[in-house]
Amino acid sequence: MHDISHIERRGVPGVLVSTVHFASAVEAQSESLGFDAAAVLTSHPIQDRTDEEMATIADAAFNELVQALAGPA
Numbered sequence: 913m914h915d916i917s918h919i920e921r922r923g924v925p926g927v928l929v930s931t932v933h934f935a936s937a938v939e940a941q942s943e944s945l946g947f948d949a950a951a952v953l954t955s956h957p958i959q960d961r962t963d964e965e966m967a968t969i970a971d972a973a974f975n976e977l978v979q980a981l982a983g984p985a
Contacts, residue, residue: 913928913941913942913947913949914945916947916949917945917947917949920947920949925950925981925983926949926981927949927951927952927980927981928949928950928951928952929951929953929954929977930951930953930954931953931955931957931958932955932956933956933957934953938951938953950981952973952976952977954969954973955969
């Protein structure tokens with residue numbers, strides 16, 4: 913969250929990517945920093961996923977990530 917906050921404040925669009933397990937932490941950090949970050953949440957857990965499974969997760973999140981990066985239409 914801190915990285916996205918710093919990037920955005922420099923005028924560079926950013927999107928936080930995390931797993932659904934950390935959704936409440938994302939909300940808490942966002943509130944604490946006073947920064948409403950664009951976020952894409954993926955399935956959890958990811959640490960034991962194969963490369964192929966990670967590619968599938970990334971592919972599934974891609975369109976949402978691009979939309980979040982582009983901002984509101």
